[in-house]
Every structure is written in C-alpha cells, then in structure tokens.
Amino acid sequence: MTTLEEQEALAAFAANISSGAEVWGLKAEQGWALCPSIEFEETEVLPFFSNKEDATLLCSGDWEAYQPEAIPLESFLEDWLPGMHEDSAMIGLNWNADLEGIEVEPADLAAAIDATAQSAA
Numbered sequence: 001m002t003t004l005e006e007q008e009a010l011a012a013f014a015a016n017i018s019s020g021a022e023v024w025g026l027k028a029e030q031g032w033a034l035c036p037s038i039e040f041e042e043t044e045v046l047p048f049f050s051n052k053e054d055a056t057l058l059c060s061g062d063w064e065a066y067q068p069e070a071i072p073l074e075s076f077l078e079d080w081l082p083g084m085h086e087d088s089a090m091i092g093l094n095w096n097a098d099l100e101g102i103e104v105e106p107a108d109l110a111a112a113i114d115a116t117a118q119s120a121a
Contacts (some may be wrong), residue, residue: 014112016050024067047092
C-alpha cells in the first residue's frame with residue numbers, strides 16, 4: 001500500500017473503533033493471536049479489527065482455536081497501546097483471511113484515534 005492508502009486505512013479504522021467504543025482481537029487459551037511482521041525483522045504483530053465479523057474471518061485453519069474478543073476502547077488506549085509500544089510490537093489493521101493488511105505503530109493508531117475524537121468534538 002502507498003502511504004496515502006495506509007493513512008486512509010488508519011483513519012477509517014480509528015473512526016470505526018471510536019464509534020463502536022471497542023476494538024476486536026483474537027484470543028485462545030494460550031493467549032492473544034500474534035504473528036511475525038512481514039515488514040520488520042524480529043517484530044511481532046497483533047491483529048486487531050474494527051468489528052467482530054472481520055475478526056471472525058481469521059478464525060480458521062491455523063487460527064481455528066482463536067475466537068473474536070472485544071476490548072473496550074478505553075482499555076485499548078490506556079493499557080494495550082502503551083504495552084505494545086513498550087514491547088516494540090506492531091498492530092495489524094483489519095487483516096483479511098490471508099493475513100494481508102497494513103501494520104502500524106501503536107503510537108500512530110493512538111494519534112489517529114485522538115484525531116478522530118477531536119474532530120468529533
């Protein structure tokens with residue numbers, strides 16, 4: 001994707017999760033879904049989704065043990081994003097069933113959510 005496409009996808013994701021006040025991740029008994037980054041060596045990516053339906057698409061094949069789980073937006077902002085930043089992890093936004101999509105820094109998503117909140121105010 002181009003930078004413009006990434007910015008648009010990031011803004012759309014931020015708007016969608018802000019309006020729903022939650023973000024969706026994939027969780028199993030062993031914990032939250034993650035995989036190696038395609039873009040950055042030795043970096044983990046946690047996929048997150050703006051709705052349950054998109055999250056469900058990945059719950060098959062190697063990931064059939066996972067189920068979509070909602071995370072309140074406030075917890076995502078206060079706990080998850082800072083923790084992922086500290087762990088140098090990336091976020092996969094609304095990946096498709098082939099694990100394709102963009103990877104963003106937690107700080108970039110936090111800024112996009114903040115911008116969405118400010119424009120709505």
